[in-house]
Amino acid sequence: MSVTDTTPELTIDADRLWSDLMELAAIGAYDDEATGLVGVNRQSLTDEDRAGRELLLSWMEELDLGITVDEMGTIFGRREGQDPELAPVLIGSHIDTVATAGAFDGCLGVLGGLAVLRSFDEAGLRPRRPIVVAAWTEEEGVRFGTDMLGSAVAAGRLSLDHAYGLTDAEGHRLGDELERIGFKGERPVRLDPPHAYLECHIEQGPVLAQEDRQIGVVTGVQSISWQKVTLHGRAAHAGTTPTELRIDAGLAAAQIIVEVRRMVDSGAYGRLRATVGHIGASPGLPSVVPDRAEITVDLRNPDDEDMARAEADLAEFLDRLPTSQPGLRVETAQMARTKAVPFSEAVQDTIETAAKDRGYDSMRIMSGAGHDAQEMAAIAPAAMVFVRGQHQGISHNPREYSTPEDCAAGIEVLASAVKELSA
Numbered sequence: 451m452s453v454t455d456t457t458p459e460l461t462i463d464a465d466r467l468w469s470d471l472m473e474l475a476a477i478g479a480y481d482d483e484a485t486g487l488v489g490v491n492r493q494s495l496t497d498e499d500r501a502g503r504e505l506l507l508s509w510m511e512e513l514d515l516g517i518t519v520d521e522m523g524t525i526f527g528r529r530e531g532q533d534p535e536l537a538p539v540l541i542g543s544h545i546d547t548v549a550t551a552g553a554f555d556g557c558l559g560v561l562g563g564l565a566v567l568r569s570f571d572e573a574g575l576r577p578r579r580p581i582v583v584a585a586w587t588e589e590e591g592v593r594f595g596t597d598m599l600g601s602a603v604a605a606g607r608l609s610l611d612h613a614y615g616l617t618d619a620e621g622h623r624l625g626d627e628l629e630r631i632g633f634k635g636e637r638p639v640r641l642d643p644p645h646a647y648l649e650c651h652i653e654q655g656p657v658l659a660q661e662d663r664q665i666g667v668v669t670g671v672q673s674i675s676w677q678k679v680t681l682h683g684r685a686a687h688a689g690t691t692p693t694e695l696r697i698d699a700g701l702a703a704a705q706i707i708v709e710v711r712r713m714v715d716s717g718a719y720g721r722l723r724a725t726v727g728h729i730g731a732s733p734g735l736p737s738v739v740p741d742r743a744e745i746t747v748d749l750r751n752p753d754d755e756d757m758a759r760a761e762a763d764l765a766e767f768l769d770r771l772p773t774s775q776p777g778l779r780v781e782t783a784q785m786a787r788t789k790a791v792p793f794s795e796a797v798q799d800t801i802e803t804a805a806k807d808r809g810y811d812s813m814r815i816m817s818g819a820g821h822d823a824q825e826m827a828a829i830a831p832a833a834m835v836f837v838r839g840q841h842q843g844i845s846h847n848p849r850e851y852s853t854p855e856d857c858a859a860g861i862e863v864l865a866s867a868v869k870e871l872s873a
């Protein structure tokens with residue numbers, strides 16, 4: 451599909467996009483000790499998220515969009531097309547963040563979606579199809595434990611009741627938090643399939659910069675497995691308790707951490723990546739052997755079979771763990787699990803042609819991170835535009851940074867691809 455045609459080229463107001471990104475990033479801003487930078491902590495359904503949502507609504511009202519909020523709190527802003535009966539082109543991402551975020555993860559795709567609509571208005575262009583911008587609830591999953599949650603419920607992979615019942619570390623239910631911040635919407639959550647779904651997102655990795663490409667045409671997302679492992683041992687005095695009488699939950703946690711890295715290094719599971727991001731031990735006192743430890747294990751793999759084998763072998767390792775400390779109890783809980791998802795070739799081609807027509811170097815790239823686009827791919831042709839990151843593409847960290855030019859390039863490509871798909 452080629453986007454070259456007689457209608458005017460869509461121009462993106464890069465300054466407005468940048469100032470919107472910075473204005474949204476100020477909500478939930480905090481002084482990050484580790485980096486000395488200002489980070490962003492705007493976790494889903496917190497007061498900060500409510501403030502971010504309200505700012506987004508003000509920008510959607512400014513654009514005179516038809517605004518709806520679904521039962522999961524996902525916000526949709528709709529620009530009607532010439533034929534309102536046609537299925538819309540859906541674009542968007544998320545504005546919830548991890549606790550130590552930068553200004554770009556997710557926000558670029560939502561605010562960039564508004565920039566695309568402004569460019570259509572600027573050009574006096576009214577396509578046949580409606581265009582809708584979405585801000586998905588709880589994409590990060592760091593507060594309620596399951597990522598891509600709002601889009602997974604919209605696509606029907608997870609149920610609304612299951613999502614409402616998820617709780618945060620303090621025991622707050624997601625359904626109650628939606629109510630509390632006033633974003634438990636009326637719109638039925640199951641989404642009618644859009645004509646296509648496009649998401650512009652920072653790459654969050656080093657590849658585009660290493661290959662000196664401005665744009666990534668995303669081919670798909672790797673599989674993701676999140677589980678929480680709780681180890682139950684026996685508290686004891688650190689000085690008086692002989693080693694052979696201990697059931698040390700902290701030791702068991704350490705053994706798991708070493709084991710998942712051994713699995714990665716073994717090469718027996720393809721391009722497996724493993725991360726133990728949360729490590730907690732209680733009572734957490736220097737002179738007490740921990741009676742309880744809790745860790746999260748995040749596994750990623752582009753190959754579903756390699757992932758399944760890694761999960762099975764890890765489960766076996768956990769089963770065997772008590773033999774080294776009789777009396778140890780191991781409890782596991784799956785938090786999130788998604789298969790590898792390929793994106794639509796046709797939509798990838800449209801993105802690649804859009805990048806070429808705009809004079810940007812692009813490359814096909816698989817996503818290491820999960821995204822809402824992978825949920826939309828289950829109900830519509832979907833693909834993503836990646837934007838190059840600085841500092842080796844570091845993300846989920848206040849050092850996350852993409853230049854104003856690269857952000858604008860990604861949204862220009864998005865605009866051209868949307869123009870093609872909504873024509």
Ligand code: HGY
Pocket residue numbers: 589590591597598818819820821
């Ligand atoms: O975890 C992820 O890959 C995404 O940032 N939610």
Ligand code: MN
Pocket residue numbers: 544555556589651820821
């Ligand atoms: Mn994201």
Ligand code: MN
Pocket residue numbers: 548555590846
């Ligand atoms: Mn993220």
